[in-house]
Amino acid sequence: MLKAIQQPGRRLTLAFAIAAAAVTGATLYQSQASAEAQASAPPPPSVTVATVEHQQIRTWASFSGRLTPVASADIKPLVGGTIQKVSFYDGQHVSQGQALFLIDPRPHEAALARASAQLEAARSRFALAQDELERARRLLEDKLISQSLFDAAQNDAQTAKAAVAEAQAARQQAALNLEYAHISAPVAGRISRAELTEGNVVEAGPNAPVLASIVANDRLYAEFSVDEQTFLRFVRATDNPKSMPIELTLAADKSVIYEGHLHAFDNRLDTASGTIRARAIVENTDGALTPGMYAEVRLGAPQLSEALVLPERAIGTNQNKKFVLVVDADNTARYREVSLGKQWRGQRIISEGLQPGDRVIVGGLAHVRPDSPVTPTAAESTDNLAATF
Known part of the structure; x- marks a missing residue:
C-alpha cells in the first residue's frame, strides 16, 4: 500500500528535473546565439565630418554682360592729300604716338614756308610802325605835328601789330597741317586693317573716310545690368x-x-526692366578678351561677412526640406533641418539650423541612417569648409 502511494511522487520529481534541464539548455543556447550575433554584427560605418565654424566670406551676384573697349579711335585724315605710306600691318598692336599713315607732306611744307615768310614781313612792318610812332610822339611833344598825324601813326602801329598776330596764327595752322599729314596712333591698342592704302587721295572734313580703327585691349569694360535689390544692398554697404x-x-x-573691379553705376534705373546699368574694368591678362564678347560677370560685395558654409554634398533633400546629419557627443548621427542661403564657390551658405562647433557628415552619407552610431573622421583641409579670401 505504501509503495503504491510513493510511486507517483517519484515520477513528479523526475518531470520537474527534466523541465529544469530543458530551460537551462534553452537559456544557454540563447546566450550563445546572442554572443555570436554580437560578434558577427558590423562595426559603425566610418564617416567624414567637418566642424562648422564662422567663415569670413564675400557674397557674390551673377549677371550677363558684354565686353566693350575702354578706349577706341577711328583714324580719319585731318588734311587732304595722297597717302604715301602705311606703317603698320593688319591686327598689329600699336603704341600711343606710333606712326600709322603718311599723307604727302610737300604741299603742307610749302604752306608752312609761305606762312613763315609772311610772319617775318609782318614783324618788319610792325617794327617800322613802332619807330614811326615814336618819332610822331616826340614831334607832338615839340608841337611840330598835329594830334591827327600822331593818331594816324598810332593806328598804323596797332594795325601792324594785329597783322603780326594774324601771320602767327596762319603759320601755326600751317605747322598743324604738316603735323596732321603724319598720322599717328592716338591710343595704344590693336589696330584694324588699313581701309585705304598707298596712292589713294583722301580729303579732310565731315565726309573724311575712316583709314583704320584702334581698340585698346589691355583693359576692357564689362557692361551688365544689376537688379534693384542687389544694387541697393551693395551700394548701401560702401560709398x-x-x-x-x-x-x-x-x-x-x-x-x-x-579679375577686375566695378567702375561705376549709371545715374538712373531703367523702369522697364527694373535694372541699372553697371560697368566694370577687367584686366586682359592673356590677351584673349575682345570687345563684343559675351561674358558672365560675378559682382562681389564690398565687404566680407561672417557665415556658416558647407559643401553641397553634405546637404540632403527630404521632400521640400533640406537637412544634414550632425554627429553628437556620443558619435550618433542626428537628423537636422537647415535653411540654405546663396551658393558660394561650390559651397552653400547655411542661414539656419546649425551652430558653430557642430560636426556635420560630409562623406559616407550613403551608409548612415539617422540615430545610428558612426565612426567619425575629421575632413582633410581640401574637403573642409571653403577657405577665406
Missing part, C-alpha cells in the same frame, strides 16, 4: 563702388577667370 571686386568668365570658355 566707393570701386571697392566691389569683379570676376569674369567667357560664355564660350569658363576655364579662365579674369
Whole structure:
C-alpha cells in the first residue's frame, strides 16, 4: 500500500528535473546565439565630418554682360592729300604716338614756308610802325605835328601789330597741317586693317573716310545690368563702388577667370526692366578678351561677412526640406533641418539650423541612417569648409 502511494511522487520529481534541464539548455543556447550575433554584427560605418565654424566670406551676384573697349579711335585724315605710306600691318598692336599713315607732306611744307615768310614781313612792318610812332610822339611833344598825324601813326602801329598776330596764327595752322599729314596712333591698342592704302587721295572734313580703327585691349569694360535689390544692398554697404571686386568668365570658355573691379553705376534705373546699368574694368591678362564678347560677370560685395558654409554634398533633400546629419557627443548621427542661403564657390551658405562647433557628415552619407552610431573622421583641409579670401 505504501509503495503504491510513493510511486507517483517519484515520477513528479523526475518531470520537474527534466523541465529544469530543458530551460537551462534553452537559456544557454540563447546566450550563445546572442554572443555570436554580437560578434558577427558590423562595426559603425566610418564617416567624414567637418566642424562648422564662422567663415569670413564675400557674397557674390551673377549677371550677363558684354565686353566693350575702354578706349577706341577711328583714324580719319585731318588734311587732304595722297597717302604715301602705311606703317603698320593688319591686327598689329600699336603704341600711343606710333606712326600709322603718311599723307604727302610737300604741299603742307610749302604752306608752312609761305606762312613763315609772311610772319617775318609782318614783324618788319610792325617794327617800322613802332619807330614811326615814336618819332610822331616826340614831334607832338615839340608841337611840330598835329594830334591827327600822331593818331594816324598810332593806328598804323596797332594795325601792324594785329597783322603780326594774324601771320602767327596762319603759320601755326600751317605747322598743324604738316603735323596732321603724319598720322599717328592716338591710343595704344590693336589696330584694324588699313581701309585705304598707298596712292589713294583722301580729303579732310565731315565726309573724311575712316583709314583704320584702334581698340585698346589691355583693359576692357564689362557692361551688365544689376537688379534693384542687389544694387541697393551693395551700394548701401560702401560709398566707393570701386571697392566691389569683379570676376569674369567667357560664355564660350569658363576655364579662365579674369579679375577686375566695378567702375561705376549709371545715374538712373531703367523702369522697364527694373535694372541699372553697371560697368566694370577687367584686366586682359592673356590677351584673349575682345570687345563684343559675351561674358558672365560675378559682382562681389564690398565687404566680407561672417557665415556658416558647407559643401553641397553634405546637404540632403527630404521632400521640400533640406537637412544634414550632425554627429553628437556620443558619435550618433542626428537628423537636422537647415535653411540654405546663396551658393558660394561650390559651397552653400547655411542661414539656419546649425551652430558653430557642430560636426556635420560630409562623406559616407550613403551608409548612415539617422540615430545610428558612426565612426567619425575629421575632413582633410581640401574637403573642409571653403577657405577665406
